[in-house]
Amino acid sequence: MAKQYDAIVIGAGHNGLANAAFLAKAGLSVLMVEKNPYIGGASVSRNLYKDWIYSNCSYVCSLLRPEVYRALDLARYGLQVVPYGGSVTLTQDGDYLGSYIDPDASRREMARHSPRDADAEVRYWRDIMRQCRFIRQFLLRTAPDPTSFKPRDLLELLHLGREFWKLGESVMYDTMRFYTMSIVEFLDEYFEHPLIKAAHAGSGIIGSALGVMSPGTAYVLLHHAMGEVDGTAGAWGFARGGMGAIAEAMGACLRDHGGEIVTGSGVERIQVRNGRATGVALENGDEYTADVVVSNMTLPRTFLECMDPADLRPDFLTKVRNFKIRGSSGKVNIALDGLPQFTALRENRELMHTDMHLIDSVERLERAYDDWKNGIWSQDPYIDMLIPTLTDPTMAPPGKHFMSVFVQYVPPKVHGRDWTDADRDAFGQTVLNQIERYAPGFKNLVLHAEVRTPRELEAEVGLTEGNIFQGELTMDQLLFNRPIPGYAQYRGPVKGLYLCGSSNHPGGGVMAAPGANAAREILRDLRKPNTVPEGWLDD
Amino acid sequence: MTDHDARIIVIGAGHNGLVCAAYLARAGHEVTVLEAAAEPGGAAVTREFAPGFRVPACAHLLYLLDDGIRKELALDKHGLRMARSGLVSIGLDPDGGHVRIAGASVGGVADADQEAMQAHHRRMRRFAHIIGRLHNRQPPRLGTTDRRDLASLARLALDIRTLGRTEMREFLRIAGINIYDVLQERFENPVLKGALSLDAVLGTFLGPRSNNSVFCALHRLSGGGDYALPAGGMGAVTAALASAAREAGAEIRTGSPVARILVDHDRVSGVELDDGEWLPAAKVVSSADPRATLHGLLGARHLEAGFAHRVGNIRMRGCAAKVHLALDGMPEFTGLDAAGAGERLLIAPSLEYVERAFNHAKYGEHSAAPVAEMTLPSLHDDSLAPAGQHVLSAVVQWAPRNLKQGWADARAAFLDTVIDTMARYAPGIREQILHAELLTPEDIERQFRITGGHWHHGELSLDQFLMMRPVPGAGQYATPVPGLWLCGAGSHPGGGVMGSAGRNAARAIVGSNRE
Amino acid sequence: MRTVRFDRRDHYRHKVFPSPFHARQQAHNELKVWSRWFDYLSVPAYTCAQMEYFAGRNACGVFDLTPMTKHRVSGPDALPYLNRLLTRDVGKIRPGRVGYSVWCTDEGQVIDDGTVFHLREGEYRICSQEHQIDWFLISALGFDVEVVEETHDVAALALQGPTSCATLKRMGLDGIENLTPFGLAHFDFQGTQLMVSRTGYTGDLGYELWIDPGHAEPLWNRLFEAGRLLGIKPMGSEALDLLRIEAGFILAGVDFMPAQQTVRPTHTRTPFELGLGWLVDFDKPVFNGRRALLAARERGPRYRLVRLDIEGNKPAHHSYVYSTRNKNIGWVTSAMWSPSAKANIALATVAAPHGEPGEEMRIEIYYQRELKWSRMMASARVVEGAFYDPPRRRETPPLDH
Known part of the structure; x- marks a missing residue:
């Protein structure tokens, strides 16, 4: 026994x-x-390749x-x-929009593209932080059952209602709108520059089976903004x-x-x-x-x-x-023989330490989603990549690097059928080619690449679809x-x-x-x- | 105080x-209606588009007109008659496997889908009823301690609660999501799913996979879901309303376009017409869309900046076009008898088809393979076409207002695409066409003075619904400028030939006078 | 000549930029300590904050104002635009005059305060603490007006103190003594235009000088040359802060939260709650916040910003404020020992209905002596007006002090 x-x-x-x-x-x-x-x-x-x-x-x-x-x-x-701070969005024409830990440098960078948007960012983050502040208090609470008459549920429902009411009239409306709008519609109320909108929009779809123009994506953005590192709201770090x-x-x-x-x-x-x-x-x-x-x-x-x-x-x-548990993302983990040279960042090593995105318009992001709807991985994918080894020396031999490449969109099935190894390899090539466009010579640095489609995620981690x-x-x-x-x-x-x-x-x-x-x-x-x-x- | 000072x-x-004018006049107010066009009717008019052929120029089906308004204003006495009601919706299949949808019963599909439809329809009707009950109420404000606002919220909560536990859960689950996921859960037949999804996206900037589309489907159903064709076309509805308004004492001046709304210090004092005439008034009620009213006729400078900014953010990108065909005979739809052709015909053969048609709109393109809602009103009403000949009226999507290439270059090609699409279902139709008219949202904007050419004067979606329609701060029909009110489809409960916004506004105005 | 350029990608290499006066500031900056003011290097104190403070009250002090956010408003609708944007009647600010104002959200909450310069008929400059171009452009909808930020196109110095007028006279600015408070005048300076306004943030006799950045250094040099025998000194931000508290002036982000940055809904303030109700002109038919402020006036304020005269000599930094019944009613936002008024002064926010002039309060003061912290309860009284208000501030022409 x-x-x-x-x-x-x-x-x-x-x-x-x-x-x-x-x-x-x-x-x-x-x-x-x-x-x-x-x-x-x-x-x-995971240790899947040599000392990486x-x-x-x-x-x-x-x-x-x-x-x-x-x-x-x-x-x-x-x-x-360890916080890494900042991000950068690279465009096809070799420019970029950086976000720095230093708020003034970030503002100047945004003003380089649009002075008006640089200032609108203050209003934008105020409104995002209002929503984060509202939602954060419910993260470590059990949701009430709105159909229940149990005292505990009624009290919790009352608590939720009271916290909502405390936002005040106009923020209550903002909140209701926020939960039902698309990230693009939401951003349109703040920004004018396409690159600035695209850079913000990515967070509205990461992990989501929605496009940036789908209503409901403004909330997904929140899901990526409500965290913190050491009390710095919205900050991200490496373990x-x-x-x-x-x-x-x-x-x-x-x-x-x-x-x-x-x-x-x-x-x-x-x-x-x-x-x-x-x-x-x-x-x-x-x-x-x-x-x-x-x-x-x-x-x-x-x-x-x-x-x-x-x-x-x-x-x-x-x-x-x-x-609903449709997968929408893939991952390519890469061992690099050296640091890639991104055309846009040739002079700016500082931003390579941050979260790098390949996108320059919300329309491109939305078209990437259309591919997913049609049952194929995005042919012009949205990429969110980091080189943690620039911050964390423990993950690769000195001078070598690990690069984490998150890719959207990737469907759970290809044209309705299961993924094959050939599909997976083709997907991997799509991703490597996309990076190569921004960093010529990149592929020559690749020592090993682990390509993970929804199939691998499900098989290894158990994440359905x-x-x-x-x-x-x-x-x-x-x-x-x-x-x-x-x-x-x-x-x-x-x-x-x-x-x-x-x-x-x-x-x-x-x-x-x-x-x-x-x-x-x-x-x-x-x-x-x-x-x-x-x-x-x-x- | 002179009489004109009290005029509305x-x-x-x-x-x-x-509707608003009729109710205000009945409440004893001196009311003058100013209409830019030569005839009353707005977007609910019937007009001749080719010699001998008449057609509802914009809206072409009546399904949301409030029963209370019809009775209270005795519209039937004023000549409103239905040429046909209880239209069946027919989801067309290019191969003739059409699906007939009449309320809860559906023909042309497997038993499982028939059963599912019974449950689906019952549920959607119940949920739509909750939304329907909101139509005739002034939306509450949040955050106030006003007894009426709180009572209104409590009533909504009670309505949802009395659905019972299971249905309440289902309502809270699906009300905010998309029709694609809901239909995929419940049905098999692609034509059925396509047709049902079209009801959720007609007149909107949404595809079946866009969240909020369930809400739009419920809104469409909220009047009961009965489609009717008024005798004499849609213009007959507004003709009856005009007659009722006049009888109640309202004056209707046509051919009198308003150039601007006059402001004296901080309140509205009247209007100025295009010809320079000043008409003083104690109150001005606008049925024009909120942006045309507030940014155009009033001017943003008379508003506070945050509010004016919100008005600028109202989403009102029209994307539905209207196609009118004068036909030299009865079109023959593959696999559909002549009686069937008189029903409400839908080109939306699958969810994927509809979604693909929508994809183009996102990028400022028109659909390569559009969806359509078609009627042949002349089959039920011989006043609309010469004997033996017919008119076809179709709402066609997606045709975004801001087409990237511009409509001037695209209209011929789009009309051609639409006719090709129709010809897949009625192969001989092209040869029967005597005259074809395309009204793009741009044309609708110009002809009917609706910003963006959006029929509903603003997207119907959860973020532009109830107290957030058209924008917070004007959700109770009063604008921030004293004396200026809104009564159009841009206000709660929104578009469709319903009349509720007009009546709710009239009630609010009358109520404000009492206070 | 701008010293800050955004159009270059490599701006990130510098997290902060030199002001057009930088070379001169560097020469004077004996402490070699720099602080940041948005894009620019700023000097907290050149030699000793206290001595710089006394220059401002006893002779004259020079403070680099360049980093202050500046906007230019022009076009046919400039006046109606500003009247809708700001709470006060801008029509009363004639050409050649300057006015202080606040601007609010639709909810009547203060976004920022600043000065409006009517440069010439129909052309204005607005100086503010925070960046405002987003809100100013949102507000421009429906107006035929051009609004641009010109922070980096204008170099500015504040010259404050009793000998400031004499210094400018010696510099050759003829007739400067006739400039009344809140007036502005234009002079030729080495072929470019020098604008001088009789404005400042010290509550004393003083001027602000505005010039194109290319002439910044020559202006500084001429000024110091002229003031050499009149006790002129460069002044850092620490001294300026002491001067403004004595004058009873509030600072955005310190004494109130700018509404566009405030996340917590109840942490913003109406002009009434900041004691700035006199800036709100309800006779205007429309301005941002009017409806909400009418309602707020009916309802009464939630808070009051008060000036406190506190017993004893221990500055009440970060202190709680209590009623005489020991109820916690607010907190101190700015505090100092005033060398000119010889008083222990503070600005504080208290919950209404507290805060009536003359009301007695109690302040919980923590102070440290040789590392040991002590706490005391000091009594305080709400006072009106500036803590220090010399008559020379209003004299025209000012006497040679």
């Missing part, structure tokens, strides 16, 4: 690890199971809730996040040693609190007996039992692949099937609608089964908030002391 | 202007 655990958490991504760590901190005996022989999920550092370390899925850090960082003592367990450092620190915290981690075998079945989750059976035949089973897997993977349909209601399964947010961030899948109405409080349809992945509120990004929120709900149900921190107030 | 001037004798 195997050991009986208090809780089993499936999937050692950052949310699963955070969840498990909070449960372990509360004194529960916790077992973490992970299908890969390593932990991290999409927050991972790749952050081969997620690649930068900002959204990680600082409350979680602190409560789990991640600094003590070795996590170090030293790659994104795996986040998972490693969480794993160390978990083990330190007595948690166990079993890697190398995926879950075959979540076992249910008498309407109660009782444990898991792994693909290697091992079985573990526990009072509580927590799934950090995507919603479809949890219910369509790892559970017996007989244990679930048909209408629930229909809703799970209708869950390769959606990096574990489910699209649209109005039908946000807040109390996430993942599906009626199941937005981390509790599954079967007793003892919980969900803690990014499929749940507040969604994707290396945030650890769904994992933390789920832990709070579990501890509440088990009548254990809460170990999950409340959000830090800002008034 | 209504700018524009379109349906909303006329």
Whole structure:
């Protein structure tokens, strides 16, 4: 008879690890199971080529809730996040728009393209920060069920309403408009210059199955702006040693609190007996039992692949099937023999340390999306790339570099059929050729390239259809609608089964908030002391 | 105080202007309606576009006209009659596999889709009803402590809550998203999905995959979803409204274009006509679109800058064109009998087709393979065409107002594209054409004085709905300038020949007088 | 000759740029400490902030104003445009005159304050603390007006203090003594136009000098030559700050938040709440914020910006303000010991209805002596007007002080 655990958490991504760590901190005996022989999920550092370390899925850090960082003592367990600051958008004609850590330099750079826009940026960030400030307070809270009459839901709904009301009349209207507009329409209200609009628009579609002209993308932008590094709102940083450092620190915290981690075998079945989750059976035949089973897997993977349909209601399964989780992005991780020379940045090394984007108009971005709708990866893709080794010396040999290339759009299937290796290689070439256009000679520097389409993301990380947010961030899948109405409080349809992945509120990004929120709900149900921190107030 | 000081001037004798004038006159006000054109009607007019052929020049189907208005203003007594109501929507299939949609029942599809349609229709009707109930209310302001505003919000919350738990969840889930995802969840037949998606994007700058399109579908359904053809064309509706307004005591002056709205110190004092005549008035109510009214007739300088900026940001990029064909006989649609041709015919054979047609609009191009909503009103109303001959009236998309290449160079090619598209479904139609007219949004802008040529005087979408329509700060029909009011489709509840904006505005004006 | 160029890609190599007066500033800057004022290097103190302060009250001090944001407004609709933009009646600012004003959002919240120079019939300059071109252009919709930012096209110096008039006279600016407060005049300076306005940020006799950047250094040299026997000194921003607090002048970003940058909805202020109600002219039919301000006047202010005369000698930096019943009612935004008024003074924000003139309050002051922090509760009184208000400020012609 195997050991009986208090809780089993499936999937050692950052949310699963955070969840498990909070449960372990509360004194529960916790077992973490992970299908890969390593932990991290999409927050991972991989050694796939010689002495290079790749952050081969997620690649930068900002959204990680600082409350979680602190409560789990991640600094003590070795996590170090170093801000890189700034970004640059390169145009086809060899110019660029840089954003510098120095606000005055950034303003002058924008004024170089449009003095009016440089000043409008102040108004723009005020309005974005108003929205961030509003949304941030709900990240570490469980969404209320608006159909419920339970006191807790009514109070939470009241709280939400009151916080909204506190914005004041005009900001309330702004907020309602913000959630339903497209990023392009939103930007049109601030800026006039095409490059400045394009540079801002990218954040509205990263990870999203929407185009920059699709209503609803203004919110996606928010999802990329609501993070921080050391209290600097909207800032981004590298986890030293790659994104795996986040998972490693969480794993160390978990083990330190007595948690166990079993890697190398995926879950075959979540076992249910008498309407109660009782444990898991792994693909290697091992079985573990526990009072509580927590799934950090995507919603479809949890219910369509790892559970017996007989244990679930048909209408629930229909809703799970209708869950929107279309992948839209790909990734190319590259080992470089030296620093590439971007035509536009030949003189300006400073901006190569930052987040580099290849785009120069919103129309190009939208056409990239049209390809995705037509079932093909963008032929003129939007690229968001970084060279972390310019900041973090641990990821490649001296003088050599690791380059992380995030690409949009990439469909989950090619013309309705599964991806093939040939498709993947062709996609990789599209990406390398795109970079080569901006940095002649780039391809000669490529020592190794790992090309990841939604197929690889799903196969290795378990992200259904390769959606990096574990489910699209649209109005039908946000807040109390996430993942599906009626199941937005981390509790599954079967007793003892919980969900803690990014499929749940507040969604994707290396945030650890769904994992933390789920832990709070579990501890509440088990009548254990809460170990999950409340959000830090800002008034 | 002289009589003229108490006069209310209504700018524009379109349906909303006329409804507003009629209600104001009935409440005892002295009302003068000023119309630029030679006849009242605005965009709801019937006119001769070729000798002997008459056609509704802009809007061509009646489906949202408020029943209360029809009854209260006794429009039937003023001559309003339907040549045909309860039109069936037919999703055309180039191969003849047409889909007939009559409310909840659908023909030409598999059983599963028929069943799904029953549920879908019931649901959408219920949700549309919630939106429909908002039509006749003044939108509440947020952040106030006004009892009426709070009551109005509470009523909306209650309406949603009384859907019951399951339906409320479904409403909150789909109200903000796109019709593509919803239809993909529920249906199989591509022609059915195409046709249903067209209802969500007609008259909008949205494709089926654009969020907000479910909301537009609900808005279209909010009048009950019954499509009718007024006898004598759409002009018959406004003729009846004009008659009702006159009977109530309103004066209608046609051929009197307003040049500007006059301001005395900080309030409106009347209007000046193109010919220089000054007409003093205590209040001016404009049924022109909000940007034409506030930036054009009034002038942004009389507004505060933030508000004027918001008015400039109203999205009103017209993208629907109108095509009128004078036909030397009855067109033959493949696989459709003559009776079928008299219904509401939709060219939208699949979701992908509609989405592709929309793609062009994003880049300032017209659709290479457009979608269309067609009617042959002369089949039901012989006053519109000589015997044996017919008129075809079609709304065609997408034809963006700001075409990159300019409409002067593109119109011939686009009309040709449209006729080619129609000929795929009615192969002999090209040879039957005696005369063809294309009204691009640019033409509509010029002829009907609608900024952007947008029928709804502003996109219908969640960010331009209710108290945010046309813009926050003018969502309750009063503008920030005392004495100036809005009553057109740019205001809540928006476009379509509905009349509710006109009546709500009249009520607000009458109410403000009492206070 | 601009010293800041945005059109060059390599601007990023310098995070801050020299002002047109830089060579002279550098020569005087004995402390070798520089600060930043938007695009420009600025001097916090050349030798000793206190001595520079006294130059401003006792002789005259020169402060480089070039980094201040400047805009040019011209065109047939310039006056109606400004009347709609600003809260006061700009028609009353005749050509050759300068006026202080604020401008507001539609919600009646102050965006910024600044001075409006009516340069010549129908042509204006607006100087402001923050960049305003976005809002100024938004406001230009519907007006036949041209609005451009000209910060880098105009070099400017403030010459403030009792001997400032005498210095300018010695410089050969004939008739300068007849310039009344808030007046401006044009002079020839080595073939270019030198504009002098009797304005300033010190509440004392003083002038501001405006010239094209190419003539910046010669102007500085001539000025110092003329003032050599009249105690002229370069003055840094620290001294200027002391002078403006004594004068009771407020500073955007310090004493109030500019509305265009304020994220938290209740942290902005109406002109009434800043004690600037006198700048709001409701007789104008329309101006930005009018409707909201009419309502705000009805409702009364939420806050008041008050000038406090505080007991004792310990400056009340960052202090909380309490009512006499010990209720926390606000906070200090600027504070100092005033050497001229010999008083412990502060500007503070308090919640209305507190803040009536003469009202007694209590201030929680923290002060440090040899590393040890102490706390005291000091009583304070709300006073009106400037803390230091010498008659020479208004004299025309000014006596030779």
